Amino acid sequence: AQSVTQLDSQVPVFEEAPVELRCNYSSSVSVYLFWYVQYPNQGLQLLLKYLSGSTLVESINGFEAEFNKSQTSFHLRKPSVHISDTAEYFCAVSPKGAQKLVFGQGTRLTINP
């Protein structure tokens, strides 16, 4: 079985400050890793994913996440946040070869001016 732990339920930061949203997972098999974002009153959207290759993956809006196999982590970072990044962020894992996606509880990112 798989599980995902997002260590912070809420993260408040000031605009233009850096941010890190933490995600740890456990799995007995190899997994693919994802970050989804949910803006207010919307469904989830894929932000970025790690399937294979380089352990550092990037999104088009400046977020990046690094897969650390030894620490079973996939933390999400952005060097400078904007008001429009206010949303809830979900880390998720999918066992390779399985049609299954396991989500963490989410981290609410609040950007203060």
Added chain:
Amino acid sequence: ETGVTQTPRHLVMGMTNKKSLKCEQHLGHNAMYWYKQSAKKPLELMFVYNFKEQTENNSVPSRFSPECPNSSHLFLHLHTLQPEDSALYLCASSPLTGGVYEKLFFGSGTQLSVL
């Protein structure tokens, strides 16, 4: 707009009512899903349909009854719900590409309140 449309956006129902949630996608995907999003809890997968056939029921109570008449439409029929069933119900779709969730598209959800 993700290509997955859910109606209604909001629904209030009593415990004795019968209602249905609708999901529609025109992305050409062959897999469709129902998820439940409750406050303070991770998203829970409820049902999976591949090529209109149900392939997963994640121990969902029988008061939730899914229906998938074709690959583009998915329904969730509700009857005799409980207040703890109040949640955001999300529909999603994806192509069937070896089980990898790299192209999972979500609708905006139906916010359900059971009184």
